[in-house]
Amino acid sequence: MKLAILDDYQNAALGSAGWDSLGDGVDITVFDEHFGWDEDHIARLLAPFDGLVIMRERTPFPASLLRKLPNLKLLVTTGMRNLAVDMGAARAQGVTVCGTSILPYPAAELAMAFIFDLAKKLSVENRIMHEGGWQGVVGDGLNGKTLGIMGLGRLGARVARFGKALEMEVIAWSENLDDERCAEEAARLVSKEELFRQSDFLSIHTLLSERTRGLIGAAELALMKPTAYLVNTSRGPIVEEGALIDALTNGTIAGAGLDVFEVEPLPRDHPLRALDNAVLTGHIGYVVKEHYEMLYGECLEDVAAFLKGAPMRVLNAGGN
Numbered sequence: 001m002k003l004a005i006l007d008d009y010q011n012a013a014l015g016s017a018g019w020d021s022l023g024d025g026v027d028i029t030v031f032d033e034h035f036g037w038d039e040d041h042i043a044r045l046l047a048p049f050d051g052l053v054i055m056r057e058r059t060p061f062p063a064s065l066l067r068k069l070p071n072l073k074l075l076v077t078t079g080m081r082n083l084a085v086d087m088g089a090a091r092a093q094g095v096t097v098c099g100t101s102i103l104p105y106p107a108a109e110l111a112m113a114f115i116f117d118l119a120k121k122l123s124v125e126n127r128i129m130h131e132g133g134w135q136g137v138v139g140d141g142l143n144g145k146t147l148g149i150m151g152l153g154r155l156g157a158r159v160a161r162f163g164k165a166l167e168m169e170v171i172a173w174s175e176n177l178d179d180e181r182c183a184e185e186a187a188r189l190v191s192k193e194e195l196f197r198q199s200d201f202l203s204i205h206t207l208l209s210e211r212t213r214g215l216i217g218a219a220e221l222a223l224m225k226p227t228a229y230l231v232n233t234s235r236g237p238i239v240e241e242g243a244l245i246d247a248l249t250n251g252t253i254a255g256a257g258l259d260v261f262e263v264e265p266l267p268r269d270h271p272l273r274a275l276d277n278a279v280l281t282g283h284i285g286y287v288v289k290e291h292y293e294m295l296y297g298e299c300l301e302d303v304a305a306f307l308k309g310a311p312m313r314v315l316n317a318g319g320n
Contacts, residue, residue: 051303051306073094080099103288146201148199153206171198199225216239229256244256259282266280
């Protein structure tokens, strides 16, 4: 098998799992840069490979690209869901798609890291200290502040618990959220409008879908306090990027912590990069050593099982 590992930006894949266990019959190539968006270019690069290991939602695999990869037999993605892969087209082409488990805590930890950074001005103070200064800005306390959670699922609930540990008031909203679920996490259910009005820190933890795309726009941001902060570790398109840039530029809100963007990797000349009140990271919500070891370890298991004729964690066996 000719196997490619894609989008390994940090060159972490080979050191995170024992790929040598696959033996000499598997030739592994690692791509450590994003391919861009030219589908024909991607197809030319990947055409020789029988198997691909991909990090979820970095490089999309629509039907049009899959049709240009006649040698492809195995596609292994991190996670048990990947909306960037056309599962039905893969199945129709005879490509087995397998997945992995995902740790529940790294993204929630990053959301809290953003909240701490925005409140305590850590990024700003770090820069000031390295430039020779001392005590450049005044931060905010978290005790008693209102933490708004949009989406009280697995990740949102973890952030809610962090907030309660910090003695914050936790409020929550999502379209199907009810009082019973909120009570389980000691959160108070509010309307969508009240979520924006009351939150001092608003953290997004909803899935991206047609229903949630553009869920937060200019009207919602205008409801927020000028002292409030928005944190998005979920998916970029949930927030209308232009409206957010305007809100940050005009002081409609105090700042934002963003790990996800409309286009990833974020272009070098993107206006968000020029905003001092935007704390930015490059979609690292799942990027911790322990997670990589588990993800790539299970990717390795998937490849080995496929080679033995007994694929595991298959995602496109049914009617996906």
